[in-house]
Amino acid sequence: MAEEHKETGEKESSGLWYAILDTALKIPGAKVDRDNFLEKLFDKQYSGDQLANILDVGTGKAGISLEVLDKLAEAEIRNHTGIVTSTSFLAGLPGGLAMAGTIPADLAQYYWHVIVIAQKLAYIYGWPDLQGEDNDDYLSMLTILIGIMSGAKEASEVFKPLSETLSKEAASKKLPKVMLAKAGVPQIVKQVAIRLGAHLAKQGISKGITKIIPLLGGAISGAVTIATYLPMANTLKDALRVDVIR
Numbered sequence: 001m002a003e004e005h006k007e008t009g010e011k012e013s014s015g016l017w018y019a020i021l022d023t024a025l026k027i028p029g030a031k032v033d034r035d036n037f038l039e040k041l042f043d044k045q046y047s048g049d050q051l052a053n054i055l056d057v058g059t060g061k062a063g064i065s066l067e068v069l070d071k072l073a074e075a076e077i078r079n080h081t082g083i084v085t086s087t088s089f090l091a092g093l094p095g096g097l098a099m100a101g102t103i104p105a106d107l108a109q110y111y112w113h114v115i116v117i118a119q120k121l122a123y124i125y126g127w128p129d130l131q132g133e134d135n136d137d138y139l140s141m142l143t144i145l146i147g148i149m150s151g152a153k154e155a156s157e158v159f160k161p162l163s164e165t166l167s168k169e170a171a172s173k174k175l176p177k178v179m180l181a182k183a184g185v186p187q188i189v190k191q192v193a194i195r196l197g198a199h200l201a202k203q204g205i206s207k208g209i210t211k212i213i214p215l216l217g218g219a220i221s222g223a224v225t226i227a228t229y230l231p232m233a234n235t236l237k238d239a240l241r242v243d244v245i246r
Contacts, residue, residue, distance in 0.1 A: 013197030014190065020200065021139060024111040032119035034129045034173075041072055041124070056173065060126030060246040070241060073124050076117060077233045084113045084229050110229070117233050118145040126245030128166070132175040140189040141175065147192035148239050149232035150199065156239065158188040163243035 024030055035055050042054055042064075054062040059069060119130055122145060130141045147155030162183040169179065180186065 010194045013195075013201060014193040015197065016200055017143070017193045017197035018139070020107065020111055021115070021142065023108045024115055027108065027112045030112050030115050031131065032116055032123070034119075034123050034131075037120060037123055058126035058128060058245050059124060060167075060244045066241060066244065069124055069244065070237075073121055073237050073241070076120050076124070077230070077237065080113050080117045081230050081233065084110065113229065114146055114149065114232065115142060118142060118149065118236060121233070121236050121240055125240035126166075127163075127175070127240075128172050128245075129174045132180070133177045137175060137177055137180055140180065140185055143189050143192050143196065144185060145236060147196060149236045150196060151235070152192050152195045154188050154191045154195065158184055159239065160243060163240075163245060166245045167243075 038055055038059070039051065042051055046054065050062075054064065119142075122130060130145075131138045132141065144155045144159060148159055162179070162185065165179055165183060166175075169176075
């Protein structure tokens with residue numbers, strides 16, 4: 001009976017996490033186009049074959065210095081931290097966040113910024129396209145990256161061998177599915193999703209996915225947002241720069 005109760009709780013936790021992730025991904029711009037993003041970052045400093053090489057093999061394998069990558073990452077973090085407390089960008093969406101159903105608009109927006117900065121930082125530090133070969137791989141990698149941001153030890157354990165493998169393997173523009181399996185991502189991502197969902201539930205989000213209630217009475221305050229978002233972004237930046245894909 002206790003084991004059955006545990007399994008139910010774990011399903012509710014992981015289900016809650018994926019419900020929030022799915023909602024945030026429905027907001028326009030949540031999926032970062034790797035090549036477009038990198039091209040905008042580097043087109044003023046590099047052109048022709050140099051820029052093409054960055055897009056083909058990634059920043060680290062293309063020989064971009066860690067100092068340059070750090071400056072670009074810090075600029076992106078500052079930019080998103082500066083606007084993450086504003087919900088104004090949601091006002092222009094068709095139907096607002098009616099598409100989000102029961103997910104509070106402020107929570108969906110917060111995780112939109114978390115998802116976007118996670119992808120941008122990964123691409124700055126040399127990672128291939130996280131959207132990979134199918135959507136499940138993409139959701140898994142986002143969960144791992146956000147797990148690192150949130151301090152989930154399971155995410156960190158699988159992240160290091162995966163980044164080391166990517167550095168050793170021939171460059172690929174998309175994250176190979178076989179590599180995710182080899183690094184044990186499919187097995188670990190379930191544990192990370194449970195941990196993230198359980199954390200959200202403790203913050204005041206209902207365990208019933210169809211009955212999610214607003215966090216902090218309907219709005220995530222600016223102070224709370226900055227206090228959580230900035231350290232999370234910096235935690236991921238630090239992890240990525242240590243194992244930059246070269």
